[in-house]
Amino acid sequence: MNTEESGNLRVLNWLFKPAGFLMESRLRQWLMNPVKTLEGAGIETGQTVLEVGCGTGFFTIPAAKLLGDEGRLVAMDPLQDYTRRVSKKVESAGLKNVRVVKRDALNTGLNTASMDMVLLFGVIPFPSLPLNRLLPEMHRVLKPQGSLAVWLFPVSGLVPKWILEPGLFTFVGKRNGVYNYRRC
Numbered sequence: 001m002n003t004e005e006s007g008n009l010r011v012l013n014w015l016f017k018p019a020g021f022l023m024e025s026r027l028r029q030w031l032m033n034p035v036k037t038l039e040g041a042g043i044e045t046g047q048t049v050l051e052v053g054c055g056t057g058f059f060t061i062p063a064a065k066l067l068g069d070e071g072r073l074v075a076m077d078p079l080q081d082y083t084r085r086v087s088k089k090v091e092s093a094g095l096k097n098v099r100v101v102k103r104d105a106l107n108t109g110l111n112t113a114s115m116d117m118v119l120l121f122g123v124i125p126f127p128s129l130p131l132n133r134l135l136p137e138m139h140r141v142l143k144p145q146g147s148l149a150v151w152l153f154p155v156s157g158l159v160p161k162w163i164l165e166p167g168l169f170t171f172v173g174k175r176n177g178v179y180n181y182r183r184c
């Protein structure tokens with residue numbers, strides 16, 4: 001069974017419920033301002049952005065608002081429970097620039113060179129997102145000179161170096177806790 005199929009399993013969705021609760025808790029909102037983190041990624045109005053592993057949408061709604069009506073956000077996650085929750089939030093916020101996609105980011109199905117930016121926020125390191133498969137797919141969907149923005153949770157000192165190893169991205173700088181890379 002692949003990641004996408006397992007995202008439909010009731011037991012898995014049930015197991016991830018407490019994580020979902022923590023992801024959108026008031027404590028997190030209090031500790032972390034999602035807009036500040038998105039600004040650290042250099043997100044700009046009118047861009048087309050892929051958010052990998054949107055979870056319960058902690059970053060999705062603020063990102064869509066920053067992108068504005070001219071921008072586009074693809075919020076991707078394989079877990080059915082999470083994508084349903086994010087779709088509801090998008091609808092209640094009246095946002096028309098978000099497409100919530102229930103899919104494995106190792107095989108996004110998105111067009112080549114279609115994204116200005118990819119957000120990897122709180123998704124690496126993660127067992128179902130091995131860098132040796134994730135990075136080539138992110139490189140494929142990004143436009144030339146597109147940006148890869150990484151906010152690490154848990155903080156893992158080696159990951160920023162591992163991202164550089166395949167030679168697909170160069171490091172641009174770190175802002176508001178976000179590691180920024182450019183597609184080679």
Ligand SMILES: C[S@@+](CC[C@H](N)C(=O)[O-])C[C@H]1O[C@@H](n2cnc3c(N)ncnc32)[C@H](O)[C@@H]1O
Pocket residue numbers: 003023052053054055056057058059076077078079082103104105106121122123126128129
């Ligand atoms: C720790 S959560 C972070 C969620 C969100 N980015 C946040 O910071 O609130 C990791 C997320 O990655 C998703 N995920 C795991 N494997 C994935 C894959 N192969 N493709 C896309 N998303 C994946 C999980 O379902 C989960 O929602």
